[in-house]
Amino acid sequence: MTDGKTTHVVVAKRESFVPGDVIHITGKIKNRKGNIEIVATTIEKLNIKFEEITMNNEHTWQVPSEIYNRLQERFFKANDMIADALTNNRLIVLRYHNDTDGILSAVQLEKAIGAQAHKLGLRRHSCVRQLCKAPFYDLTDALKDIGLNERMGRGAPLIIIMDNGSTPQDLMGIRIAKSNHSKLVIVDHHKPEMVNEQRSTICDEVDVHINPHLVGGSSQICTGMLAHELANIIHPGIGLQELPAIAAIADKSEGPEVDAYTAKVQMDREQGMRYANCIDYIAFQLRTDSGKGVFEKVWSSDAFFSIISGHVSELIKNRKDECKDHLRVIRDDDIKVRMIDLEDKTGPDRFPQPGRTVGLLHDTFSDEKRVTVGVVPGTIIIRESMPVKPLSMVIARLKESFPTIEGGGHEVAGSIKYPVKEKDAILKKLEEILCE
Numbered sequence: 001m002t003d004g005k006t007t008h009v010v011v012a013k014r015e016s017f018v019p020g021d022v023i024h025i026t027g028k029i030k031n032r033k034g035n036i037e038i039v040a041t042t043i044e045k046l047n048i049k050f051e052e053i054t055m056n057n058e059h060t061w062q063v064p065s066e067i068y069n070r071l072q073e074r075f076f077k078a079n080d081m082i083a084d085a086l087t088n089n090r091l092i093v094l095r096y097h098n099d100t101d102g103i104l105s106a107v108q109l110e111k112a113i114g115a116q117a118h119k120l121g122l123r124r125h126s127c128v129r130q131l132c133k134a135p136f137y138d139l140t141d142a143l144k145d146i147g148l149n150e151r152m153g154r155g156a157p158l159i160i161i162m163d164n165g166s167t168p169q170d171l172m173g174i175r176i177a178k179s180n181h182s183k184l185v186i187v188d189h190h191k192p193e194m195v196n197e198q199r200s201t202i203c204d205e206v207d208v209h210i211n212p213h214l215v216g217g218s219s220q221i222c223t224g225m226l227a228h229e230l231a232n233i234i235h236p237g238i239g240l241q242e243l244p245a246i247a248a249i250a251d252k253s254e255g256p257e258v259d260a261y262t263a264k265v266q267m268d269r270e271q272g273m274r275y276a277n278c279i280d281y282i283a284f285q286l287r288t289d290s291g292k293g294v295f296e297k298v299w300s301s302d303a304f305f306s307i308i309s310g311h312v313s314e315l316i317k318n319r320k321d322e323c324k325d326h327l328r329v330i331r332d333d334d335i336k337v338r339m340i341d342l343e344d345k346t347g348p349d350r351f352p353q354p355g356r357t358v359g360l361l362h363d364t365f366s367d368e369k370r371v372t373v374g375v376v377p378g379t380i381i382i383r384e385s386m387p388v389k390p391l392s393m394v395i396a397r398l399k400e401s402f403p404t405i406e407g408g409g410h411e412v413a414g415s416i417k418y419p420v421k422e423k424d425a426i427l428k429k430l431e432e433i434l435c436e
């Protein structure tokens with residue numbers, strides 16, 4: 001039985017109803033072998049359409065948003081699937097992009113699902129939070145999820161992918177997970193490949209795709225905000241009100257929803273960034289470990305936060321000092337383009353890592369139209385203040401001369417993989433494109 005929000009098993013001794021009937025039911029909720037069951041005392045058939053009930057399910061969001069209203073049905077369906085997994089004792093896997101926005105998304109759902117299971121008296125339920133190493137739901141992730149499922153010895157898990165999952169890069173992983181009969185929910189704000197105005201190529205592959213791009217919104221509503229709303233549907237009153245604000249600041253999101261979240265907890269950009277930097281640094285230290293119970297310390301323990309935060313700001317300051325004199329201005333008109341070779345300044349094993357270093361340097365300037373480029377062996381990292389040189393265009397142009405390069409990211413932030421032996425020629429061409 002479903003009310004459009006959740007699904008429940010109902011037990012009745014005598015009934016004359018068929019699936020699809022709309023009924024009004026009263027009864028006692030019981031816990032039966034770890035599952036929730038309603039033992040019906042009265043059942044009455046109603047002569048209304050089911051849609052009339054679900055349409056009247058007016059939902060109050062944590063902050064007002066027209067985009068959320070348009071996504072309401074998708075949110076409810078995702079909640080329905082989570083409730084279903086809980087009551088049927090099905091494993092829930094939370095997969096996420098391993099940055100502040102993704103981590104906070106997954107932590108919020110982990111907390112809400114745990115609280116809801118506790119409320120329902122489900123002791124045997126399991127929900128695991130697992131990071132995605134790549135910035136997408138990789139084949140490796142999908143293979144591990146199949147293995148996880150086998151070890152747990154249960155039906156295929158419900159997989160919820162957060163801050164990843166919307167792009168064609170995710171397709172292979174998603175298809176593998178689906179071939180294992182997993183149900184899939186995507187909560188993401190990255191721009192999907194659209195089939196028409198309301199459908200993405202991913203919509204056809206998964207059970208629910210929650211993404212503002214599907215309802216006329218943009219990436220400005222980040223995953224941490226979407227997950228916050230979903231968490232509050234799963235377990236109303238879950239709290240965690242700082243988290244959508246931190247996620248939004250970390251992802252440089254802007255808009256009325258962001259303002260409402262930050263105002264609610266009186267968080268300014270500077271404070272939000274301090275939290276975000278700590279979360280990213282902890283993720284860096286933990287590497288492939290998902291840090292169960294660790295990230296929470298950032299906002300719950302002042303002692304923990306001040307030690308990490310002090311250390312991180314020193315690392316960031318040192319990196320900026322080390323780099324600032326090595327930035328080369330290659331274009332200086334209405335558009336400012338700066339380039340830096342980071343080969344001996346950073347690397348995958350030093351914090352801040354190359355991508356974040358370029359972001360930090362980019363943020364130290366305030367020219368309205370600016371592009372910052374960082375180069376490490378094998379990778380070029382690009383940040384733009386607005387799509388003055390849309391990344392997809394830059395990549396397409398480079399590919400004309402260097403077909404082996406590979407690029408990815410958003411319009412204003414991304415990276416290009418290149419063969420090291422062609423570095424000089426590629427950088428020369430890149431300069432040419434950026435200076436046109």
Ligand SMILES: [Mn+2]
Binds near residue numbers: 102189222251
């Ligand atoms: Mn994000």
